[in-house]
Amino acid sequence: xxxxxxxxxxxxxxxxxxxxxxxxxxxxxxxxxxxxxxxxxxxxxxxxxxxxxxxxxxxxxxxxxxxxxxxxxxxxxxxxxxxxxxxxxxxxxxxxxxxxxxxxxxxxxxxxxxxxxxxxxxxxxxxxxxxxxxxxxxxxxxxxxxxxxxxxxxxxxxxxxxxxxxxxxxxxxxxxxxxxxxxxxxxxxxxxxxxxxxxxxxxxxxxxxxxxxxxxxxxxxxxxxxxxxxxxxxxxxxxxxxxxxxxxxxxxxxxxxxxxxxxxxxxxxxxxxxxxxxxxxxxxxxxxxxxxxxxxxxxxxxxxxxxxxxxxxxxx
Amino acid sequence: xxxxxxxxxxxxxxxxxxxxxxxxxxxxxxxxxxxxxxxxxxxxxxxxxxxxxxxxxxxxxxxxxxxxxxxxxxxxxxxxxxxxxxxxxxxxxxxxxxxxxxxxxxxxxxxxxxxxxxxxxxxxxxxxxxxxxxxxxxxxxxxxxxxxxxxxxxxxxxxxxxxxxxxxxxxxxxxxxxxxxxxxxxxxxxxxxxxxxxxxxxxxxxxxxxxxxxxxxxxxxxxxxxxxxxxxxxxxxxxxxxxxxxxxxxxxxxxxxxxxxxxxxxxxxxxxxxxxxxxxxxxxxxxxxxxxxxxxxxxxxxxxxxxxxxxxxxxxxxxxxxxxxxxxxxxxxxxxxxxxxxxxxxxxxxxxxxxxxxxxxxxxxxxxxxxxxxxxxxxxxxxxxxxxxxxxxxxxxxxxxxxxxxxxxxxxxxxxxxxxxxxxxxxxxxxxxxxxxxxx
Numbered sequence: 001x002x003x004x005x006x007x008x009x010x011x012x013x014x015x016x017x018x019x020x021x022x023x024x025x026x027x028x029x030x031x032x033x034x035x036x037x038x039x040x041x042x043x044x045x046x047x048x049x050x051x052x053x054x055x056x057x058x059x060x061x062x063x064x065x066x067x068x069x070x071x072x073x074x075x076x077x078x079x080x081x082x083x084x085x086x087x088x089x090x091x092x093x094x095x096x097x098x099x100x101x102x103x104x105x106x107x108x109x110x111x112x113x114x115x116x117x118x119x120x121x122x123x124x125x126x127x128x129x130x131x132x133x134x135x136x137x138x139x140x141x142x143x144x145x146x147x148x149x150x151x152x153x154x155x156x157x158x159x160x161x162x163x164x165x166x167x168x169x170x171x172x173x174x175x176x177x178x179x180x181x182x183x184x185x186x187x188x189x190x191x192x193x194x195x196x197x198x199x200x201x202x203x204x205x206x207x208x209x210x211x212x213x214x215x216x217x218x219x220x221x222x223x224x225x226x227x228x229x230x231x232x233x234x235x236x237x238x239x240x241x242x243x244x245x246x247x248x249x250x251x252x253x254x255x256x257x258x259x260x261x262x263x264x265x266x267x268x269x270x271x272x273x274x275x276x277x278x279x280x281x282x283x284x285x286x287x288x289x290x291x292x293x294x295x296x297x298x299x300x301x302x303x304x305x306x307x308x309x310x311x312x313x314x315x316x
Numbered sequence: 317x318x319x320x321x322x323x324x325x326x327x328x329x330x331x332x333x334x335x336x337x338x339x340x341x342x343x344x345x346x347x348x349x350x351x352x353x354x355x356x357x358x359x360x361x362x363x364x365x366x367x368x369x370x371x372x373x374x375x376x377x378x379x380x381x382x383x384x385x386x387x388x389x390x391x392x393x394x395x396x397x398x399x400x401x402x403x404x405x406x407x408x409x410x411x412x413x414x415x416x417x418x419x420x421x422x423x424x425x426x427x428x429x430x431x432x433x434x435x436x437x438x439x440x441x442x443x444x445x446x447x448x449x450x451x452x453x454x455x456x457x458x459x460x461x462x463x464x465x466x467x468x469x470x471x472x473x474x475x476x477x478x479x480x481x482x483x484x485x486x487x488x489x490x491x492x493x494x495x496x497x498x499x500x501x502x503x504x505x506x507x508x509x510x511x512x513x514x515x516x517x518x519x520x521x522x523x524x525x526x527x528x529x530x531x532x533x534x535x536x537x538x539x540x541x542x543x544x545x546x547x548x549x550x551x552x553x554x555x556x557x558x559x560x561x562x563x564x565x566x567x568x569x570x571x572x573x574x575x576x577x578x579x580x581x582x583x584x585x586x587x588x589x590x591x592x593x594x595x596x597x598x599x600x601x602x603x604x605x606x607x608x609x610x611x612x613x614x615x616x617x618x619x620x621x622x623x624x625x626x627x628x629x630x631x632x633x634x635x636x637x638x639x640x641x642x643x644x645x646x647x648x649x650x651x652x653x654x655x656x657x658x659x660x661x662x663x664x665x666x667x668x669x670x671x672x673x674x675x676x677x678x679x680x681x682x683x684x685x686x687x688x689x690x691x692x693x694x695x696x697x698x699x700x701x702x703x704x705x706x707x708x709x710x711x712x713x714x715x716x717x718x719x720x721x722x723x724x725x726x727x728x729x730x731x732x733x734x735x736x737x738x739x740x741x742x743x744x745x746x747x748x749x750x751x752x753x754x755x756x
Contacts, residue, residue: 038492038496043489
């Protein structure tokens with residue numbers, strides 16, 4: 001059986017996880033109860049880690065942290081900045097695709113909201129999230145004032161991470177729409193460290209506001225305002241891609257947006273890898289609850305932990 | 317032009333590359349590490365007991381160059397050690413660049429750090445090999461020589477854990493069974509009903525860390541036998557061993573060292589703190605990064621069912637050699653099966669009749685005999701080598717064992733097979749069907 005995917009947690013301090021104990025490891029055949037060794041190698045042997053850990057498992061626990069700042073952008077949208085009390089933890093959050101589960105103190109677990117990390121300030125140990133007030137969970141977050149519970153870090157917030165991590169001196173287009181822009185900054189900052197040239201396209205979408213406009217300006221990157229709903233921009237996008245000799249694209253927004261961009265890319269003469277934000281319904285983040293389960297290439301896969309290419313997620 | 321793709325650059329893969337190249341094909345070796353020879357990098361023993369016969373047969377059959385290169389780097393010739401006669405010890409620290417240069421010079425394309433992870437297959441015909449970096453290497457015929465040892469999960473589950481052996485899985489990634497990816501179930505060797513595999517039978521000490529007396533004896537004679545105090549004797553290790561030719565009482569009672577460039581210690585592992593209590597070994601250390609104080613690699617985890625042409629059953633264009641083709645032990649066995657697989661792969665691609673070597677030759681007999689034995693009840697518990705144990709006994713009984721190169725050459729010539737692996741098949745028209753196999 002060929003496993004054509006990676007586990008985002010393999011090799012991290014959270015590996016092996018509870019799934020290894022129950023013979024449900026996502027990548028190790030022996031920790032799936034099989035007789036022989038056969039995995040898609042990620043540079044470490046999960047079974048070896050499991051044996052050495054001697055049954056111990058490091059779980060992500062909910063941590064009560066103080067709210068440093070709460071800023072309303074409009075009546076339905078606010079950013080929440082919290083203070084993380086540990087240097088190593090704040091570094092672990094400073095990754096493209098990082099996310100966490102937040103809920104107000106004194107609320108039960110089912111109030112956990114998965115939120116991508118919008119920005120990290122390592123010197124102040126600040127984490128910022130953007131919250132669109134829609135349902136009971138986001139409303140509960142909106143009323144919390146001093147302290148909040150956070151569980152994380154989780155890292156599988158986007159598909160195609162390897163392209164970002166290995167990119168050096170390449171041309172990137174980053175496209176963010178609406179609340180999807182919340183995952184844009186860590187990606188852009190990571191790409192800047194790799195000396196990449198970045199074109200940012202921002203579409204305010206239904207929020208009617210570009211969440212990251214100010215921060216993008218601060219980084220000295222020029223951005224263009226865009227409307228992905230208009231057919232005019234479909235043509236414009238193709239022009240921008242071809243003119244800037246794009247190597248990679250990161251799309252943060254809805255699945256419809258990912259599909260739209262994929263269609264444009266299919267019409268471009270050469271192959272451009274597409275990196276996309278992970279839009280699956282995440283609930284536990286640990287590969288256990290099953291809310292993010294999806295059928296990919298004929299297999300049921302937990303997309304909170306499995307790292308895939310965008311073509312596998314979106315289909316051809 | 318016929319494209320032959322060989323997966324695995326160990327001795328079997330090198331043998332296959334040599335024979336396929338001689339037969340006129342374009343040959344590519346895919347090797348996961350940055351060196352050829354695989355376990356051969358810690359081998360060193362050839363021509364002991366029946367291996368002498370097999371090596372001379374390979375030379376007479378026309379594909380003996382690899383043995384001749386080994387002979388040319390040999391540190392010691394005609395060495396006797398317990399249970400073994402007339403061994404040649406080649407220098408494992410010097411052999412790899414020589415083999416690499418030889419294969420490159422004859423035009424074999426070698427792709428290093430290219431780990432095969434899957435196959436592209438259609439109607440039981442393999443079309444290409446998928447590498448870990450998603451590249452696809454296409455070809456007409458494929459020869460799998462990935463061996464059967466490791467990866468780490470197997471060494472953990474059925475042994476003492478990863479001992480950082482020459483396979484270097486943690487650095488270059490695990491071996492993948494290509495035949496299994498193509499849909500053919502692996503055969504797995506056993507030590508007992510529920511324990512699979514067997515442990516590699518020797519480890520390596522750094523020669524400079526041994527006592528002067530031992531070191532000079534090794535340099536001079538190539539072999540040192542040191543009697544073990546009774547409290548250090550561990551007979552259990554004998555039954556764990558792959559190498560049944562060394563699973564003799566002498567190997568439990570003594571420390572047996574061979575000079576193969578390193579000091580080859582003929583036991584699967586030896587706890588260092590115990591070893592250092594023995595005179596002459598007070599400062600001993602294993603060759604880095606080998607954790608031979610703890611364990612050794614687990615082997616025979618992934619053998620392919622095959623016929624006597626070395627073609628994998630159930631697939632149209634996959635051949636196998638070395639440990640992949642059965643519970644063979646040793647580099648002579650790997651090279652000999654490799655050259656047959658290499659030649660037959662080109663025949664397959666050209667739609668020519670495949671060759672089965674006659675049982676009057678040691679190479680032909682062992683290939684057929686192992687296949688028969690694997691089908692018996694206890695077949696998966698057995699290991700086979702020209703160098704000892706059950707198969708060497710058989711060679712002696714059948715009168716195949718021979719130490720005169722002239723007689724062996726004559727034997728091959730009488731069978732009409734002299735230089736057969738030296739023929740370029742691309743230019744050869746074979747009209748008479750059955751011209752090889754109907755005679756035997």
